[in-house]
Amino acid sequence: xxxxxxxxxxxxxxxxxxxxxxxxxxxxxxxxxxxxxxxxxxxxxxxxxxxxxxxxxxxxxxxxxxxxxxxxxxxxxxxxxxxxxxxxxxxxxxxxxxxxxxxxxxxxxxxxxxxxxxxxxxxxxxxxxxxxxxxxxxxxxxxxxxxxxxxxxxxxxxxxxxxxxxxxxxxxxxxxxxxxxxxxxxxxxxxxxxxxxxxxxxxxxxxxxxxxxxxxxxxxxxxxxxxxxxxxxxxxxxxxxxxxxxxxxxxxxxxxxxxxxxxxxxxxxxx
Amino acid sequence: xxxxxxxxxxxxxxxxxxxxxxxxxxxxxxxxxxxxxxxxxxxxxxxxxxxxxxxxxxxxxxxxxxxxxxxxxxxxxxxxxxxxxxxxxxxxxxxxxxxxxxxxxxxxxxxxxxxxxxxxxxxxxxxxxxxxxxxxxxxxxxxxxxxxxxxxxxxxxxxxxxxxxxxxxxxxxxxxxxxxxxxxxxxxxxxxxxxxxxxxxxxxxxxxxxxxxxxxxxxxxxxxxxxxxxxxxxxxxxxxxxxxxxxxxxxxxxxxxxxxxxxxxxxxxxxxxxxxxxxxxxxxxxxxxxxxxxxxxxxxxxxxxxxxxxxxxxxxxxxxxxxxxxxxxxxxxxxxxxxxxxxxxxxxxxxxxxxxxxxxxxxxxxxx
Numbered sequence: 001x002x003x004x005x006x007x008x009x010x011x012x013x014x015x016x017x018x019x020x021x022x023x024x025x026x027x028x029x030x031x032x033x034x035x036x037x038x039x040x041x042x043x044x045x046x047x048x049x050x051x052x053x054x055x056x057x058x059x060x061x062x063x064x065x066x067x068x069x070x071x072x073x074x075x076x077x078x079x080x081x082x083x084x085x086x087x088x089x090x091x092x093x094x095x096x097x098x099x100x101x102x103x104x105x106x107x108x109x110x111x112x113x114x115x116x117x118x119x120x121x122x123x124x125x126x127x128x129x130x131x132x133x134x135x136x137x138x139x140x141x142x143x144x145x146x147x148x149x150x151x152x153x154x155x156x157x158x159x160x161x162x163x164x165x166x167x168x169x170x171x172x173x174x175x176x177x178x179x180x181x182x183x184x185x186x187x188x189x190x191x192x193x194x195x196x197x198x199x200x201x202x203x204x205x206x207x208x209x210x211x212x213x214x215x216x217x218x219x220x221x222x223x224x225x226x227x228x229x230x231x232x233x234x235x236x237x238x239x240x241x242x243x244x245x246x247x248x249x250x251x252x253x254x255x256x257x258x259x260x261x262x263x264x265x266x267x268x269x270x271x
Numbered sequence: 272x273x274x275x276x277x278x279x280x281x282x283x284x285x286x287x288x289x290x291x292x293x294x295x296x297x298x299x300x301x302x303x304x305x306x307x308x309x310x311x312x313x314x315x316x317x318x319x320x321x322x323x324x325x326x327x328x329x330x331x332x333x334x335x336x337x338x339x340x341x342x343x344x345x346x347x348x349x350x351x352x353x354x355x356x357x358x359x360x361x362x363x364x365x366x367x368x369x370x371x372x373x374x375x376x377x378x379x380x381x382x383x384x385x386x387x388x389x390x391x392x393x394x395x396x397x398x399x400x401x402x403x404x405x406x407x408x409x410x411x412x413x414x415x416x417x418x419x420x421x422x423x424x425x426x427x428x429x430x431x432x433x434x435x436x437x438x439x440x441x442x443x444x445x446x447x448x449x450x451x452x453x454x455x456x457x458x459x460x461x462x463x464x465x466x467x468x469x470x471x472x473x474x475x476x477x478x479x480x481x482x483x484x485x486x487x488x489x490x491x492x493x494x495x496x497x498x499x500x501x502x503x504x505x506x507x508x509x510x511x512x513x514x515x516x517x518x519x520x521x522x523x524x525x526x527x528x529x530x531x532x533x534x535x536x537x538x539x540x541x542x543x544x545x546x547x548x549x550x551x552x553x554x555x556x557x558x559x560x561x562x563x564x565x566x567x568x569x570x571x572x573x574x575x576x577x578x579x580x581x582x583x584x585x586x587x588x589x590x591x592x593x594x595x596x597x598x599x600x601x602x603x604x605x606x607x608x609x610x611x612x613x614x615x616x617x618x619x620x621x622x623x624x625x626x627x628x629x630x631x632x633x634x635x636x637x638x639x
Contacts, residue, residue: 152375158344159377159435161365163391163442173390177381 036225044226051223057212064125064208065194068132072190073183075133076140081175084148085157091145098141101134109134110200128206132194139189147182188242195235293320294355294445294478296341301350303336303502310336311347312502321476323469324507325493327486327525333502334482335450341480342448343367354445370439374451376431378423384410384434385419391442409437412471429460436468440475447472447479453488465492486526490514498522518553520634523564530570530604534563534633542633545579545598545625552630560636563626567593567607571625574615578623580604582616592616596624
């Protein structure tokens with residue numbers, strides 16, 4: 001360890017300011033977690049699970065994450081592929097449209113929707129899922145767009161059809177396997193978004209996991225802090241799993257690693 | 272490639288050809304407009320069974336459009352495409368049975384070389400064992416048996432194009448379409464692959480349309496070369512005929528090196544230049560300011576005192592040496608001489624350049 005550090009120091013000395021930034025960032029991000037952990041105490045974690053509403057709210061959040069992800073991918077993948085192939089001129093417009101949900105505050109979105117949504121939809125979890133689809137759109141679009149840009153889409157699609165593949169075969173056997181990295185990025189972002197969203201859920205009166213944590217904090221501070229930490233940890237584990245799975249798979253085929261907005265293609269070895 | 276591979280090709284090739292030999296292709300009066308650009312302007316080409324025809328021309332001449340219409344990726348505004356006498360205009364690309372090799376690397380990144388080659392067979396519902404066998408045979412044929420398990424990113428550009436060629440041939444295509452498959456490769460690999468494609472194509476007897484902007488590639492590989500300009504076919508002929516007997520000034524200058532020497536039209540279909548008068552070959556133009564077109568090996572040159580030109584450059588090309596000569600009237604020409612006779616032609620030497628006695632091609636004078 002010491003030898004490695006020594007070698008690195010000789011090669012490229014770390015400037016002081018880099019350490020300052022690192023330490024400041026670490027304090028900024030880790031201190032609240034440590035304080036929260038000390039406040040909650042280890043015992044609180046055990047009682048989180050037995051609290052009323054824990055299972056149902058976590059279940060609702062996971063269900064929302066799944067529904068949102070499925071709808072988002074089903075909607076955005078064909079759209080983005082189609083735009084890339086047939087309407088490349090519309091790419092800028094689509095980029096502009098997909099940025100809108102970030103620009104418009106969630107409060108505005110949900111209040112407007114609640115005014116006009118039919119009652120039958122309001123009573124199901126699908127209303128919130130549909131709202132989340134809108135929120136996830138910018139992230140999903142950018143992830144898929146980056147993945148498609150890394151492919152020579154037109155050539156690959158034409159090669160596939162000249163070999164006798166139908167449209168569905170091309171999509172399933174050629175495009176989808178080459179977009180796994182991009183799709184995983186889209187899934188990671190969508191899931192993270194849904195598991196952490198509070199404003200819309202609380203305004204639409206759903207008790208999702210973040211809402212439950214807040215409500216719970218009114219009665220038992222320690223348990224609610226433990227629940228937040230748990231949710232943070234579970235989300236983090238989930239995202240790590242997706243990212244690692246994606247990276248291992250794409251390394252085999254030269255697809256680069258899963259990063260949120262860039263799916264870099266590996267260079268070909270010369271001629 | 273090794274001799275070993277070539278002999279494999281021979282053995283394999285003859286076995287596989289029986290069913291595929293004999294597809295004819297006719298492009299009939301194809302027209303295609305993109306916006307205000309006429310990509311194809313009444314293009315007609317007939318390709319005989321087993322023939323390799325190259326379409327040659329500057330970028331934007333319509334050659335790629337012609338190939339893509341044959342492949343089914345574009346549609347012609349008017350005109351028809353006949354394969355074995357049947358109009359296939361309404362047949363989608365996936366059902367045309369045409370193997371295509373693209374300019375860009377087109378291997379599917381998620382599949383190994385072997386799976387890439389087997390893909391077309393898989394789409395044709397060939398059983399797993401059969402397609403693996405055939406794919407291995409084809410990889411062997413292009414000399415890449417050892418790379419079967421590798422992915423596109425692990426292969427060099429030349430290897431990728433060879434896998435793409437094997438993949439296109441695996442489906443026993445009725446027609447093989449090559450869309451500038453070598454232009455992304457470096458010179459040495461290009462030369463090797465050129466020979467390999469030609470050898471394979473001849474062994475398999477697959478009717479092939481090859482699009483390129485590289486005249487050397489077209490002349491060295493094709494049975495016949497079609498030279499295109501602005502959506503029109505200027506001339507289609509065997510490579511040697513194209514070189515020695517170009518139909519138009521465009522072909523003459525696009526293929527090989529051509530000198531332009533100002534001349535004057537005379538009565539009786541003759542033209543005078545460099546102090547001699549010779550017959551005009553073909554139709555002589557109406558306009559009077561004309562240039563005589565002569566290849567470097569067509570001009571004769573002697574070292575003389577006070578000749579009509581001064582040697583400016585001398586380039587050794589092996590058996591011949593190309594000599595640059597500045598003629599009076601600010602005309603520069605190139606003349607080929609056997610290298611054994613070029614010793615006296617040092618820059619600065621005074622020479623006399625004259626026309627051959629044969630009929631020459633003339634073209635309206637180009638104003639620089």
